[in-house]
Amino acid sequence: xxxxxxxxxxxxxxxxxxxxxxxxxxxxxxxxxxxxxxxxxxxxxxxxxxxxxxxxxxxxxxxxxxxxxxxxxxxxxxxxxxxxxxxxxxxxxxxxxxxxxxxxxxxxxxxxxxxxxxxxxxxxxxxxxxxxxxxxxxxxxxxxxxxxxxxxxxxxxxxxxxxxxxxxxxxxxxxxxxxxxxxxxxxxxxxxxxxxxxxxxxxxxxxxxxxxxxxxxxxxxxxxxxxxxxxxxxxxxxxxxxxxxxxxxxxxxxxxxxxxxxxxxxxxxxxxxxxxxxxxxxxxxxxxxxxxxxxxxxxxxxxxxxxxxxxxxxxxxxxxxxxxxxxxxxxxxxxxxxxxxxxxxxxxxxxxxxxxxxxxxxxxxxxxxxxxxxxxxxxxxxxxxxxxxxxxxxxxxxxxxxxxxxxxxxxxxxxxxxxxxxxxxxxxxxxxxxxxxxxxxxxxxxxxxxxxxxxxxxxxxxxxxxxxxxxxxxxxxxxxx
Amino acid sequence: xxxxxxxxxxxxxxxxxxxxxxxxxxxxxxxxxxxxxxxxxxxxxxxxxxxxxxxxxxxxxxxxxxxxxxxxxxxxxxxxxxxxxxxxxxxxxxxxxxxxxxxxxxxxxxxxxxxxxxxxxxxxxxxxxxxxxxxxxxxxxxxxxxxxxxxxxxxxxxxxxxxxxxxxxxxxxxxxxxxxxxxxxxxxxxxxxxxxxxxxxxxxxxxxxxxxxxxxxxxxxxxxxxxxxxxxxxxxxxxxxxxxxxxxxxxxxxxxxxxxxxxxxxxxxxxxxxxxxxxxxxxxxxxxxxxxxxxxxxxxxxxxxxxxxxxxxxxxxxxxxxxxxxxxxxxxxxxxxxxxxxxxxxxxxxxxxxxxxxxxxxxxxxxxxxxxxxxxxxxxxxxxxxxxxxxxxxxxxxxxxxxxxxxxxxxxxxxxxxxxxxxxxxxxxxxxxxxxxxxxxxxxxxxxxxxxxxxxxxxxxxxxxxxxxxxxxxxxxxxxx
Numbered sequence: 001x002x003x004x005x006x007x008x009x010x011x012x013x014x015x016x017x018x019x020x021x022x023x024x025x026x027x028x029x030x031x032x033x034x035x036x037x038x039x040x041x042x043x044x045x046x047x048x049x050x051x052x053x054x055x056x057x058x059x060x061x062x063x064x065x066x067x068x069x070x071x072x073x074x075x076x077x078x079x080x081x082x083x084x085x086x087x088x089x090x091x092x093x094x095x096x097x098x099x100x101x102x103x104x105x106x107x108x109x110x111x112x113x114x115x116x117x118x119x120x121x122x123x124x125x126x127x128x129x130x131x132x133x134x135x136x137x138x139x140x141x142x143x144x145x146x147x148x149x150x151x152x153x154x155x156x157x158x159x160x161x162x163x164x165x166x167x168x169x170x171x172x173x174x175x176x177x178x179x180x181x182x183x184x185x186x187x188x189x190x191x192x193x194x195x196x197x198x199x200x201x202x203x204x205x206x207x208x209x210x211x212x213x214x215x216x217x218x219x220x221x222x223x224x225x226x227x228x229x230x231x232x233x234x235x236x237x238x239x240x241x242x243x244x245x246x247x248x249x250x251x252x253x254x255x256x257x258x259x260x261x262x263x264x265x266x267x268x269x270x271x272x273x274x275x276x277x278x279x280x281x282x283x284x285x286x287x288x289x290x291x292x293x294x295x296x297x298x299x300x301x302x303x304x305x306x307x308x309x310x311x312x313x314x315x316x317x318x319x320x321x322x323x324x325x326x327x328x329x330x331x332x333x334x335x336x337x338x339x340x341x342x343x344x345x346x347x348x349x350x351x352x353x354x355x356x357x358x359x360x361x362x363x364x365x366x367x368x369x370x371x372x373x374x375x376x377x378x379x380x381x382x383x384x385x386x387x388x389x390x391x392x393x394x395x396x397x398x399x400x401x402x403x404x405x406x407x408x409x410x411x412x413x414x415x416x417x418x419x420x421x422x423x424x425x426x427x428x429x430x431x432x433x434x435x436x437x438x439x440x441x442x443x444x445x446x447x448x449x450x451x452x453x454x455x456x457x458x459x460x461x462x463x464x465x466x467x468x469x470x471x472x473x474x475x476x477x478x479x480x481x
Numbered sequence: 482x483x484x485x486x487x488x489x490x491x492x493x494x495x496x497x498x499x500x501x502x503x504x505x506x507x508x509x510x511x512x513x514x515x516x517x518x519x520x521x522x523x524x525x526x527x528x529x530x531x532x533x534x535x536x537x538x539x540x541x542x543x544x545x546x547x548x549x550x551x552x553x554x555x556x557x558x559x560x561x562x563x564x565x566x567x568x569x570x571x572x573x574x575x576x577x578x579x580x581x582x583x584x585x586x587x588x589x590x591x592x593x594x595x596x597x598x599x600x601x602x603x604x605x606x607x608x609x610x611x612x613x614x615x616x617x618x619x620x621x622x623x624x625x626x627x628x629x630x631x632x633x634x635x636x637x638x639x640x641x642x643x644x645x646x647x648x649x650x651x652x653x654x655x656x657x658x659x660x661x662x663x664x665x666x667x668x669x670x671x672x673x674x675x676x677x678x679x680x681x682x683x684x685x686x687x688x689x690x691x692x693x694x695x696x697x698x699x700x701x702x703x704x705x706x707x708x709x710x711x712x713x714x715x716x717x718x719x720x721x722x723x724x725x726x727x728x729x730x731x732x733x734x735x736x737x738x739x740x741x742x743x744x745x746x747x748x749x750x751x752x753x754x755x756x757x758x759x760x761x762x763x764x765x766x767x768x769x770x771x772x773x774x775x776x777x778x779x780x781x782x783x784x785x786x787x788x789x790x791x792x793x794x795x796x797x798x799x800x801x802x803x804x805x806x807x808x809x810x811x812x813x814x815x816x817x818x819x820x821x822x823x824x825x826x827x828x829x830x831x832x833x834x835x836x837x838x839x840x841x842x843x844x845x846x847x848x849x850x851x852x853x854x855x856x857x858x859x860x861x862x863x864x865x866x867x868x869x870x871x872x873x874x875x876x877x878x879x880x881x882x883x884x885x886x887x888x889x890x891x892x893x894x895x896x897x898x899x900x901x902x903x904x905x906x907x908x909x910x911x912x913x914x915x916x917x918x919x920x921x922x923x924x925x926x927x928x929x930x931x932x933x934x935x936x937x938x939x940x941x942x943x944x945x946x947x948x949x950x951x952x953x954x955x956x957x958x959x960x961x962x
């Protein structure tokens with residue numbers, strides 16, 4: 001068994017040796033994705049897509065609970081529509097895929113495959129918003145978007161990716177600001193409770209905010225190697241787009257006014273975050289809330305009479321309790337199966353053999369700690385649920401420890417450069433508010449950028465870590481995917 | 482109240498007067514969709530999209546129950562990939578939207594926005610199928626596809642539409658043929674039990690089958706006006722694509738073989754079928770299984786003390802029982818609300834006023850028959866569920882009656898032409914098997930085409946209704962959307 005186990009594991013590069021290669025190995029070997037012949041576009045295989053479906057289900061319920069409704073806009077944006085908001089087009093036009101031929105005719109105006117849909121939503125909002133009675137509009141869309149990326153990496157940066165984009169319109173600035181923050185909180189809660197990922201949240205600097213937004217809020221989980229992944233953003237637009245698209249409504253006081261707007265989104269990058277935050281040298285580790293298989297039921301000595309029957313009954317019992325179980329009665333060796341489900345990150349393994357059946361018990365093994373627990377079949381559901389809950393908290397705990405261990409404080413320029421060079425992770429440091437300093441720090445460090453101004457700022461010193469002028473904010477900095 | 486009702490209804494053209502305009506009025510006034518500035522692309526508004534979500538939920542559960550897994554393929558197809566299967570490219574290339582520029586560069590090879598994904602699935606199948614152990618592959622994809630249509634109509638024919646496409650690979654021809662038929666049966670069962678639409682099913686003639694398929698099976702519901710809507714198709718490909726894409730596997734007998742393939746799909750056209758099959762001059766009528774709102778709870782004299790509180794409690798009670806309820810406590814008149822939810826096709830209206838509360842009762846009104854029923858609040862859930870079930874069976878019954886009343890039998894050429902001209906609906910007639918006869922009948926009638934060769938054929942006569950030669954099949958004919 002040990003031998004089999006080893007053989008399987010040898011197929012993945014270790015994290016220590018080469019984190020990037022480890023990542024690539026995991027996404028392939030765990031059968032999450034496959035490459036396609038279209039540059040930068042990936043194939044979501046069943047196991048990878050099932051994770052996305054569970055993410056969708058969890059988020060969609062949260063959005064609807066807060067009154068949001070799903071809609072679907074066209075996937076094409078005429079060039080003239082995309083260019084209506086100046087900052088927005090500058091941000092997105094350079095990375096659009098353009099349709100120039102429809103059927104057998106050259107189009108009179110080329111169409112961008114949507115990189116994001118603010119402009120389409122605005123055009124629709126102009127048609128359906130007339131009075132304060134039509135507000136708020138709380139819309140969300142699940143779709144794929146295209147951004148023509150030069151370098152791509154599965155789940156993290158691909159030319160096409162899947163996401164949700166919320167777009168809302170409100171009577172007042174306050175209401176829109178509250179929505180922007182509320183949706184960031186939804187993301188934060190989901191990252192923590194569903195993905196087992198604690199993260200830094202806060203406001204983006206001017207330089208890093210979304211094209212066309214007044215303010216962008218972000219959630220920034222830290223990967224196991226200390227690198228940040230921008231995990232989701234929520235934007236407050238003020239009435240900028242409303243003015244550009246001439247969206248007005250008759251207010252309660254009978255005045256014609258511009259409504260206030262937000263948008264917010266998370267994408268299949270989340271799957272990348274899960275892999276890089278929780279995975280280990282044996283492969284993926286999936287948080288129970290989104291794991292397509294929560295329990296891998298492995299029969300031991302399955303050729304012996306009664307084993308498979310008892311295993312099937314147990315599977316049905318666990319399924320009936322709402323657990324996602326897979327009974328693997330295939331003809332591969334037990335060791336191969338153990339490695340296989342470890343690789344696939346199944347949170348709990350359940351072993352059931354003739355001896356166990358005799359003793360009315362079974363063995364549970366945690367994917368995180370690999371701890372074995374002998375439990376009675378009389379309360380197997382409670383035991384499995386308890387171990388799943390334990391896996392979740394252990395994942396949160398580990399990620400929290402990683403986040404705090406790899407968080408350095410820098411009060412001087414020297415300290416900052418030293419941390420950037422020698423300490424993988426985030427850096428807390430004061431900043432004057434000038435984009436030039438962000439630019440300089442990025443250049444000096446070969447890529448460390450401001451992640452965000454967190455909601456609660458420590459006062460580390462009075463001066464900017466870069467220029468020494470008066471500090472305005474404490475910023476969390478880091479390299480990113 | 483009657484006056485209000487009338488005012489609302491005046492906004493829709495009657496079906497008798499102009500069925501096409503009635504359809505357009507309904508999709509707009511019931512707020513199912515809106516037009517976009519992109520030719521042929523529509524916007525799914527919340528109410529329309531919610532119907533699609535319920536359809537997805539129902540179908541997805543059925544697919545998974547049968548062992549299918551969801552995946553996601555890229556939205557782009559390189560031209561060289563699309564052209565690998567000769568018949569397939571001839572069918573689709575003329576109606577593709579082509580991406581020719583990515584980012585700021587002209588692409589070396591243009592990319593079609595997927596019109597359907599057989600080619601992408603084949604490319605992936607070639608990578609993941611090696612042994613009989615890898616079969617069957619039972620995949621499904623939910624996505625949007627693009628076919629550059631010249632004339633478009635909301636839900637029925639649009640340049641972009643939403644759909645599911647199942648793609649499966651099998652060891653044997655028999656297994657693939659069984660899958661093809663099984664999935665048609667799933668569609669048939671779903672049309673009947675979820676959409677309340679009985680339909681004709683059968684095999685497409687050579688002329689009408691899918692580009693690249695050996696056989697195409699179809700479900701053909703009849704709209705209220707007697708016109709057919711191709712409601713879903715299921716294709717058996719044999720090993721044609723497998724050969725074109727060089728997909729092989731090592732069989733149980735150690736021989737290298739080509740696997741056998743199917744694909745099957747239904748789209749947002751289904752929403753068009755629901756509208757045109759069930760709607761009436763007061764608007765939409767939605768089958769309870771997919772209605773976003775199953776019960777519209779309208780408080781009467783809602784300003785009177787206790788009415789809104791009792792209504793809210795009733796709503797919560799119905800919701801807890803799993804019903805989709807909307808309590809409308811807005812400030813519009815009761816009559817306006819009645820018309821509004823009739824227009825939106827909500828199957829059951831529940832009225833609750835001070836008198837009702839005094840009597841511990843409420844009023845249920847069926848959207849189909851408009852029959853009022855006074856029921857006790859003690860068993861309101863059972864009563865609502867019973868009325869929903871009744872609405873479903875009445876819809877099925879009405880649609881079945883329409884289908885049988887508008888089914889004509891023609892045994893001579895003259896009878897066929899007469900039916901085509903004077904009797905809206907389907908025509909049963911014998912056919913020799915020659916495409917030339919199909920072509921001739923279509924030309925002579927201005928559009929009557931073979932819908933399908935039904936699974937059970939009546940023997941109407943010995944000769945083809947067109948050429949008089951020996952008949953091979955009984956075909957159901959009809960005009961189509």
